[in-house]
Amino acid sequence: MRIRGSPAVVALLCVAAGAAAGWSGRAAWTQGPRVTTDVLFTRTTDEIPRRVGLRVHLNRWDPGAETTRHEHSGPVLHYVLEGEVESVRDDGTEVFRAGEVKWERARTPHNVRNVSGRPARVLTLHLDPAR
Numbered sequence: 568m569r570i571r572g573s574p575a576v577v578a579l580l581c582v583a584a585g586a587a588a589g590w591s592g593r594a595a596w597t598q599g600p601r602v603t604t605d606v607l608f609t610r611t612t613d614e615i616p617r618r619v620g621l622r623v624h625l626n627r628w629d630p631g632a633e634t635t636r637h638e639h640s641g642p643v644l645h646y647v648l649e650g651e652v653e654s655v656r657d658d659g660t661e662v663f664r665a666g667e668v669k670w671e672r673a674r675t676p677h678n679v680r681n682v683s684g685r686p687a688r689v690l691t692l693h694l695d696p697a698r
Contacts, residue, residue, distance in 0.1 A: 607646070608668035614642045618697040628652065628687045633680030638673075641695035645669040650687025654679050663689075 619641065628650070649665045656677045663669050671677070681687040 607666070608644070608670070610670055612642070612670075614673060615694050620693075620695040620697040622693040622695065624691045624693065626689045626691055628679075628681035628689075630681055630684050630686065634678055636676055636678045638676045639671070639693060639695065641673045641693060643671040643694070644692040645671065646690045648688040648690055650681055650685055651683040652679050652687050652689060653682045 645663065645668065647663045647665050647667050651662055651664045653660060653662045654677050656675055662682060
């Protein structure tokens, strides 16, 4: 997977995604159990600000729960850990299920709701312009 940005941002994205997915074990260059990686998402983008304020959120929705319409100042990467969430934007509606990754452009108004009959959890990596 290729992610453009500072090495610190790339490392944090990898660690956060791995921790959220429950990956464990030793690094591939050590003896013993190995860690395997499935590439879930790749993107080449110029949307990530040079100086970034990185926030990692673990969002939880009860069945039927939803956010209000909102937007983010920087791009956001969403990884659905469990359940199904629906994102409603001006350009359409998409449903994302466990194991799927979604890239959201900065300043895109949207509303997200849990459309599954069970709790939904989504790991989000916010890449906001630093102040």
